Amino acid sequence: MGVKIQDTLNYLLVALLAIIVALGLSSLILIWQGSNPWQAYAALFAGAFIGMGNLGASLVLALPLMLAGLGIALAFRAGIFNIGAEGQLYLGAMAATIVGSRYPGLPFGIHLPLALAASCAAGGLWAFIPGYLKVRRGFNEVITTILLNYIGVYFVDYSVNSFLKDPATFAPQSPPITATARLPKLLAGTELNAGLFLGLLVAVILFIVLYKTDWGFQVRAVGSNPEAGRTAGMNAGKTLLVTMVVSGALAGLAGAVQILGYQNILLQDFSPNTGYDAIAVALLGNLNPLGTVAAAIFFGALRNGANTMQILMGIPVTIVYIIQAIIIVCVLAFSKLKIRLINFKLREGVQ
Structure with a gap:
């Protein structure tokens, strides 16, 4: 073997x-x-998987964990620790909201890709800051990404209370996403949307890139032994920086999937700790794209089934x-x- x-x-x-x-x-x-543990776990399993509605809800909760987890797995593979997925996710969601709640005249084929691209750009740019500080200045990326999380999350909270606030309501929320910028639903009666295909596509592409391309080999080589990579002629700094930006872009895309897929408005504290939980997803998936997808679905099922467990078992x-x-x-x-x-x-x- x-x-x-x-x-x-x-x-x-x-x-x-x-x-x-x-x-x-x-x-x-x-x-x-x-x-009774057996009854509790039976209720959890039923709430997570039994019935199309429950299965769809589990997959919906798994989507942001999947995309953010894929970004974190990529960064960790390169040896750069992106703990900033939380802030990148929030800013990605805000960028998607700004584009998705405006320009109602745009056709679906342009409006939705534009909103998704905006989320990737916002998340990638936010990740570029700690990546640059790490590569060029030697700053510890764990500290900078955690600090940037606070800035990103609170800036989004500020936005829905000020310049991005819906004037038609007193609540801290954005205007609704227009129909032309929403991800299509996949399963009637549930919030499961085309973000599932997007997450699976990203996982497959990332797997091919990591294990079948020269750049993916460089990422893994630099992550395993940066000095050996430099000796072999690899530009470790450039690899780390590009990897960090891509990681942030995927975290930003995770935020867009939440807003464009099922929430359809940006709320204050709309997704607490999702970026941090995505770290656990990436670790459980062994930093492998396909393993990360499985771990995200498992965590999504746990979260959804927990609601049924609470209702039935208290x-x-x-x-x-x-x-x-x-x-x-x-x-x-x-x-x-x-x-x-x-x-x-x-x-x-x-x-």
């Missing part, structure tokens, strides 16, 4: 083991609260966030263990 296939299978086992451990530890909390939805956190901790812990086991097996096979 090839090393890559062995690594993939072992990581799937790691992820499965992490999920089982997380559910087991969460079961102890449920038992302590006086709830269990707070916060238990889902505990499960998410335990899963990520277990993945990080078990991955080290599995790597050692893989190496041992490979050596044993060679002998």
Whole structure:
């Protein structure tokens, strides 16, 4: 069996083991609260997947996590830690709203792509700032991206209370998105929209780019060993900067999908912590585009099923966030263990 296939299978086992451990530890909390874990998880599963309405809602919640997670996975692959997806997502949503709520005379084929492009540009430009500071000035990108998150989120909150506020209402919200800038619905009776195709397309393209192109090889090489990359003639600084911009553009696109796909207005605090949760999605997906898609769907299902679990069982939805956190901790812990086991097996096979 090839090393890559062995690594993939072992990581799937790691992820499965992490999920089982997380559910087991969460079961102890449920038992302590006086709830039946089997009934709770059955309600969660039913709320996430049983019925087209529930399945559509789970996928809708997964869409922004998917796109932002893909951007984060790309940046992490290059060795630059983009923690700024939250701010990039908010500014992408604001840019999409500015374009999407105006120019009602534009045809659908121009208006929607323009709004999506605006979101990518806003997210990419916001990511360019910490990328430039990292490459040219040596600033720590973790600190700069976190600080820029606050600026981005609060600036969007300011916008819906001032220059972007809908004059027809007293609420802090933007004017509605015009019909020509909205993503088409895919499933009647749900909010599932063409953003799903967009997310899957981005994942496939990113997978091909990362593993089948020279630039993707440079990204992975620089992320693994920047000095070796420079020795081999690669422009590590340029690779990091371009990767950071693309990562921010995908986070901005995640914000656009939320606004143009189902919310249709920009609200204050419209998507709290989605950018941070996308980091967990990328890590659970092993920084692989296809794995990130699966992790996003899993997290979306957890969130949607939690509502049903709360209604039927009276269990707070916060238990889902505990499960998410335990899963990520277990993945990080078990991955080290599995790597050692893989190496041992490979050596044993060679002998």
